[in-house]
Amino acid sequence: MELVDKKEFSMTKKNFEFIQSLAYEETGIVLPERKKHMVYSRLSRRLRHLGLDNFNQYCDHIQSEPGELMNFVNALTTNLTAFFREEHHFDYLDKEITPLWRRRRNKRLRIWSSACSTGEEPYSIAMTLAEHFSGSEWDLKILATDLDTNVLSKAAKGCYAEDSITGLADRYRKKYIKITPNGIQIKQSIQNKIHFKQLNLLQKWPMTGPFDVIFCRNVLIYFDNETKAKIIAKFRKLLAPDGLLFIGHSETLTNLSDEFELIGQTIYQPLRGGHAKVIGERKKAVIG
Ligand SMILES: C[S@@+](CC[C@H](N)C(=O)[O-])C[C@H]1O[C@@H](n2cnc3c(N)ncnc32)[C@H](O)[C@@H]1O
Known part of the structure; x- marks a missing residue:
């Protein structure tokens, strides 16, 4: 024994x-x-x-x-997260994507934070987008899900330690954060944009999409390739044709899916116009 x-x-x-x-x-x-x-x-x-x-x-x-x-x-579960973690994704949303979305006739935006942990990720998304889409003509909703019910209840409260926002840009801090005797509180205007729900990525997903962006960061690393490939194929079905999939810094879709192209640092978009036969050929075409 x-x-x-x-x-x-x-x-x-x-x-x-x-x-x-x-x-x-x-x-x-x-x-x-x-x-x-x-x-x-x-x-x-x-x-x-x-x-x-x-x-x-x-x-x-x-x-x-x-x-x-x-x-x-x-x-x-391992729940490590932070506000604006892997900041390049938020910069990309802020600088590259929001100008495209602002020109849309359709004012509906749907984002999914699919392993949201204690909520810092969806709140960072909401702060980034609130700067651009707070007008009443925009229908912006962020779905934030996780398997772990403890982290979800913390997320829904929107209360964090004061040092959790040390690196937060002043413009966000001033508009969207309240200092309280127990730490900080995310303001209601940001909380209102997010729906927290329990969802196991392994089980049936009730949503029909389409999503404009899916964040699936720092959770695929815990799965084997078979599970990763199944989840990624399901993301593909829920993403809008011009939607984006953001994954974590140590994750990749290489050898897991031939339905996406890499368009930025850990940023993927569904491939247009059919599938390439060999993933290796695709990589050549997309990356270099
Ligand atoms: C390390 S955190 C990542 C948080 C955030 N996405 C980030 O990058 O900062 C991983 C999260 O994945 C969640 N998770 C693990 N397995 C899951 C599953 N099968 N379905 C949904 N969430 C899962 C964990 O509960 C945990 O909160």
């Missing part, structure tokens, strides 16, 4: 394999052996909370108490 040594709770090889396969089935998140200590420390909090003695008991508890599954999932 292999145990995580000298720890508060014993975790056998079988326990870890059970956790790996449950996490994969429920969330798509792959937990390789090297993440065992992270898994141990995140789930230990649940064992303490429940007054359990070891991971055998916890694995039994998950199977007998369906309500524990959500706590299990919430404990295992």
Whole structure:
């Protein structure tokens, strides 16, 4: 029996394999052996909370108490995020895309932040777009979803620590942020543009689109290629023909989809006019 040594709770090889396969089935998140200590420390909090003695008991508890599954999932997700993280995407929206949208006859804009974590990403999108599309003729809606119910409830409140906005541009800080005794509060005018909802990227999506932009940043890295490819194909179906897909700095669609072209740093657009037969040929045509 292999145990995580000298720890508060014993975790056998079988326990870890059970956790790996449950996490994969429920969330798509792959937990390789090297993440065992992270898994141990995140789930230990649940064992303490429940007054359990070891991971055998916890694995039994998950199977007998369906309500524990959500706590299990919430404990295992990695939620790191920040306002205007990977700022080039917001610059691109601000400088390259909004001038095109402003010339549209159709005043409907739909954005989806598909792994929004605690909300900094959709609030950054809303602040960027509010500068251009706050008039009543514009129908701007941002859908912000995540699997983790804890992060979503934090996101919906729009309250953050004061140091979370250290790098925020003055123009946004002055217009859209209120300083409170407990930190900062996103103003209602920005909150009103966002609908927070729980959504598992692995399960059925109720939305019909089309979206003008989908943000799917820093979540594909947790999935295997099969899951990534399925999700990307579904994004393609929901994007407008001139829509954009933004992914995270360490992510790529190379070898996962031949339905997109790379048009900027981790910025993709659906390919027009059919599919190239070989992804390699496409890369040559698109990138260089
Ligand atoms: C590292 S955060 C990224 C937050 C934000 N997109 C950013 O780049 O700053 C990853 C988020 O993906 C969410 N996530 C993980 N698996 C998911 C799934 N199957 N469906 C939806 N969200 C998922 C996690 O709960 C977490 O909040």
